[in-house]
Amino acid sequence: MADEPKKYDATGTDILKEAASALLNSYPGLTESIPFEDLAEYGLTFSADNGALVLTERRDITDYVRQECQFPFFVVMRMSANAAKDKAYSFLDGLGKWLCMEPTDYDKPEYPALSGNRKITRITRQNPYGTAPNQDGTQDWLLPVTINYRNEFQL
Amino acid sequence: MIERKYLAHFLDASFGGTSANYVRLGKDLEEYNEDLSPDVETSKNILGETSVRHNGYDVSADVEPYYADYSDALSTKLFEIANGRKTGDACKTTMVDVLMSAPATEGGTPTVVWAYKEDVYVIPTSVGGDTSGVQIPFTIHKAGNRVSVTWDPTTNSISA
Numbered sequence: 001m002a003d004e005p006k007k008y009d010a011t012g013t014d015i016l017k018e019a020a021s022a023l024l025n026s027y028p029g030l031t032e033s034i035p036f037e038d039l040a041e042y043g044l045t046f047s048a049d050n051g052a053l054v055l056t057e058r059r060d061i062t063d064y065v066r067q068e069c070q071f072p073f074f075v076v077m078r079m080s081a082n083a084a085k086d087k088a089y090s091f092l093d094g095l096g097k098w099l100c101m102e103p104t105d106y107d108k109p110e111y112p113a114l115s116g117n118r119k120i121t122r123i124t125r126q127n128p129y130g131t132a133p134n135q136d137g138t139q140d141w142l143l144p145v146t147i148n149y150r151n152e153f154q155l
Numbered sequence: 156m157i158e159r160k161y162l163a164h165f166l167d168a169s170f171g172g173t174s175a176n177y178v179r180l181g182k183d184l185e186e187y188n189e190d191l192s193p194d195v196e197t198s199k200n201i202l203g204e205t206s207v208r209h210n211g212y213d214v215s216a217d218v219e220p221y222y223a224d225y226s227d228a229l230s231t232k233l234f235e236i237a238n239g240r241k242t243g244d245a246c247k248t249t250m251v252d253v254l255m256s257a258p259a260t261e262g263g264t265p266t267v268v269w270a271y272k273e274d275v276y277v278i279p280t281s282v283g284g285d286t287s288g289v290q291i292p293f294t295i296h297k298a299g300n301r302v303s304v305t306w307d308p309t310t311n312s313i314s315a
Binding site for chain 1: 158159160162163179181182183184185186187
């Protein structure tokens with residue numbers, strides 16, 4: 001079960017959005033770019049509903065704060081509902097494996113440096129899945145991804 | 156109420172070197188307590204009178220977790236003690252406890268209320284830890300010779 005967030009890392013949301021965009025668009029298996037929440041009739045995009053979440057926060061006796069945070073997002077692949085579903089699944093699965101540093105045909109990704117005292121610690125994913133076909137004959141395939149990162153600052 | 160950050164604890168990472176190198180403890184510590192362990196005996200005689208014999212204190216404090224760092228002078232010394240299985244004076248250094256008050260202006264330097272220096276023995280208790288990083292927690296045993304000193308909060312050193 002997912003941990004309940006303590007609060008939101010509001011500043012981190014934009015920073016992580018930018019990092020996720022840079023990371024996704026550096027995937028060697030990409031034939032088109034992956035914009036943020038900009039989906040045409042067909043194609044790719046990624047979307048983050050929740051923003052950046054603070055899961056745990058520790059404050060030491062010098063008032064230095066360490067937060068363990070998450071930035072969950074979805075990569076969406078929209079295609080014709082009649083198209084081969086294997087294509088969407090295998091593309092998103094390959095992207096997910098690459099993001100999570102699982103073995104793939106490509107070199108492992110270099111996680112982007114984040115501004116401030118934020119640092120990506122790990123990326124996790126779930127399996128891709130298809131949603132119910134849309135009325136216009138398209139279907140969305142989703143890959144849920146979570147960027148785990150650490151944020152540190154002095155109060 | 157005094158904010159916890161205004162009670163600071165500095166350990167001399169030079170361990171008796173020619174010039175002291177006081178490093179502040181507290182990184183990653185959500186709590187740090189000096190256990191005074193007073194040695195007190197209370198007895199009551201047949202007249203119902205109570206007598207208290209106080210034989211002093213046996214002060215110690217645990218620093219856990221303590222994450223090691225390549226560039227950290229205290230980590231280097233702790234590894235030296237642990238790897239060399241060193242005992243006695245090889246583990247001896249000094250410590251300064253400082254109580255400060257909030258600076259008069261925002262961003263200013265805190266004012267020192269009092270500062271005490273004391274001899275201590277620093278004994279690493281384990282080496283390793285989980286996947287969060289290499290840890291070398293230790294126990295500080297205070298060894299007396301506690302004296303009031305003048306502390307310079309801008310240089311983190313004892314003023315002459």
